Amino acid sequence: MQGPRPVVLSGPSGAGKSTLLKKLLKDYENIFGFSVSHTTRQPRPGEVNGKDYHFVTREEMQKEIDAGEFIEHAEFSGNMYGTSKGAVQAVQAQNQICVLDIDIQGVKNIKRTDLNPIYISVQPPSIDILEKRLRDRKTETEESLLKRLTAARVDLELSKEPGLFDLVIINDDLEKAYSELKEILLEEIKKTQESRKS
Ligand SMILES: Nc1ncnc2c1ncn2[C@@H]1O[C@H](COP(=O)(O)OP(=O)(O)OP(=O)(O)O)[C@@H](O)[C@H]1O
C-alpha cells in the first residue's frame, strides 16, 4: 500500500480513542484521514452513515468479507466490525495519514498484513474510571456495557504483550494524552506537510 505510514488507535471501548482522534482530525484537517469501518451495530444518535461507520447488515458484511474486500474484521460485543481495503485506499489516495480505530483482535490481524502502521494503545487510568466514562456516555445498555467491560479486561491483559504497541497512552488528563499522541506522530506529520510543499 502507498502513502504515509498509517496509524492504528486501539484500546478498550470508552478509553477515549474517538475523543483523541476527533481532536487530531480537527487540528490537522488535511493531514489525517479516518478509515471508515463497517459495522453491524445500530447507529448511535448523531452518527452518520459513511462518516462514522458504514452501517450494514450481517449478511451484507459477510458477503463483502467472502469477496475478499476486508483487510481485517472481528466480532466485538455482539457485533461485526471491519476495515475494508476501500476505506484505507480512500484515505491514502488523498496522500493523508490513514487512522484506524480498531479493537485488539484487529491489531493482531493487521500485524499479519503489509500495512505497517504505528500501533498505539489508548488505555483508561483504571477499570472503574472506564466504567464511569462508558456509563456517562449513555450509549450502552446494561448488557452491552458489561460485555464491553469484560472485553476491556481482556484487552488490557493482551496489550501487555511486549512489542505489540509502539506506544501506550494512559488517558487520564485529556490534554496530556493528546500531547503524547501528537509527539509520536510528529515525524509523520512533518513528512506529510513537507510532501505537500513539493
Ligand atoms: N481524559 C478524559 N477524561 C474524562 N473523560 C474522557 C476523557 N477522554 C474521553 N472521555 C470521555 O469518555 C467517554 C468515552 O470516550 P470515547 O467515546 O472517545 O472512547 P472510545 O475509546 O472511542 O470508545 P469506543 O471504542 O466505544 O468508541 C466519552 O464520553 C468521552 O467524552
Ligand SMILES: Nc1nc2c(ncn2[C@@H]2O[C@H](COP(=O)(O)O)[C@@H](O)[C@H]2O)c(=O)[nH]1
Ligand atoms: N477490529 C475492528 N474493530 C473496530 C473497527 N471499528 C471499530 N472497532 C472497534 O470496535 C469497538 C467498539 O466500537 P463502538 O464504535 O461500537 O464503540 C472499539 O474498540 C473500536 O475500536 C474495525 O474496523 N475493526
